[in-house]
Amino acid sequence: MKAMQFDEYGPPEVLHLVQVEEPRPGPGQVRIRVRAAGINPVDWKIRSGTSRREIPVPLPSIPGLEAAGVVDELGPGVSGVGIGDAVFGSAISGAAAEHTVLDHWAAKPTAVSWAEAGGLAMAVETAARGLDLLGDLTGRTVLVSGAAGGVGTATVQLAIARGAAVIATAGADNQDYLRSLGATPIEYGAGLAERVRGLASHAVDAAIDVAGHGVLPALIELAGSADRVITFIDPDAASLGVRFTTGSEGRAFYALTTAAELSEAGRFRMPVAAEFPLEELSRAHRISEAGHVRGKLVIVLP
Secondary structure: OEEEEEOOOOOHHHEEEEEOOOOOOOOOOEEEEEEEEEEOHHHHHHHHOOOOOOOOOOOOEOOOOEEEEEEEEEOOOOOOOOOOOEEEEEEOOOOOEOEEEEEEEEEOOOOOOHHHHHOOHHHHHHHHHHHHHHOOOOOOEEEEEOOOEHHHHHHHHHHHHOOOEEEEEEOHHHHHHHHHOOOEEEEOOOOHHHHHHOOOOOOOOEEEEOOOOOOHHHHHHHHOOHHHEEEOOOOOHHHHOOEEOOOOOOOOOOHHHHHHHHHHOOOOOOOEEEEEOHHHHHHHHHHHHHOOOOEEEEEEOO
């Protein structure tokens, strides 16, 4: 099968097209013919080597942690899904390929395109995991910092589905986008705490840091305590008493089904910022590294 691979750590140009053997599913896994695969910041952090201590990978390696496609092989013990079913989920064998193996999946919503489904799994699992750590959100106000990307988009919508009011930060160009998701938008940057306090009807009960950039002190100030703040991005959070979630405390893959159900009901969407053919994965990585992506970058296969 065709796949994009890197043999050494380095810039996006280390990615190249190769022919490799198709992966096989193990117990409790399914293999899919990939129709779309999402690109996440962790992909280029792994490829560049900046995360080699936290996330070591054997070289050569095929990047990609999420995909959507058609099931074409079942591993031992798999039930509830069949050959030919359209699914999306978490990939374990490298999603930037014609075939990949999923260990967690849900049925692809009929109203969602392949490209949209390909970028769902990691964003919704990450978002749900962070929200779980904040406890019951019914009637509470959650501040989501850096909300226009994939994880931020998922966090805003899942928080609202749990009964929270959401204040969401992003640049000026994304204010209307955040409003369309149901959030109260506000610009990030210096003076954030003062701007949030200017929203007299929105005292902050909890906060989630999606984008980093040194925002944690302001979030702690607004939430009133470090234990009311979660970060997905800042590994130095412990020095401030903030929980940094990497999934080591447990994953929230149940959220794949939740997102699918909300999507079918018209209450969840994951915009696709750009689509790329498999061969242009290096260009997609370069754009992801530059940041400021609204929604998800996705590679799409025929």
